[in-house]
Amino acid sequence: xxxxxxxxxxxxxxxxxxxxxxxxxxxxxxxxxxxxxxxxxxxxxxxxxxxxxxxxxxxxxxxxxxxxxxxxxxxxxxxxxxxxxxxxxxxxxxxxxxxxxxxxxxxxxxxxxxx
Numbered sequence: 174x175x176x177x178x179x180x181x182x183x184x185x186x187x188x189x190x191x192x193x194x195x196x197x198x199x200x201x202x203x204x205x206x207x208x209x210x211x212x213x214x215x216x217x218x219x220x221x222x223x224x225x226x227x228x229x230x231x232x233x234x235x236x237x238x239x240x241x242x243x244x245x246x247x248x249x250x251x252x253x254x255x256x257x258x259x260x261x262x263x264x265x266x267x268x269x270x271x272x273x274x275x276x277x278x279x280x281x282x283x284x285x286x287x288x
Contacts, residue, residue, distance in 0.1 A: 177272050177281040185283040192278040194219045194235050208258030224254045224262055247271055255284050264288055
């Protein structure tokens with residue numbers, strides 16, 4: 174299983190969120206690729222960078238994971254759209270992991286543009 178630290182070391186756009194899905198970290202590649210700065214995203218929901226059509230599924234999946242601790246989207250590549258700061262949607266490969274950190278969960282993902 175891939176760890177958050179392993180994702181952090183890749184040369185890909187990277188985002189980290191807390192157990193409530195609020196963004197706590199991004200890297201410079203996410204900023205240069207998608208246009209978002211950390212100031213734009215800090216404390217915002219991960220759904221900020223997802224198209225509106227994905228947001229309900231994202232919230233449901235997040236809630237399900239918090240309740241039963243299982244997910245269908247972790248630890249394998251997913252082809253999804255990512256919203257740029259300027260509103261463009263870019264087809265991207267998302268690789269999402271979750272790690273237990275004490276009593277809480279931390280989530281991280283790389284987002285590799287496919288266009």
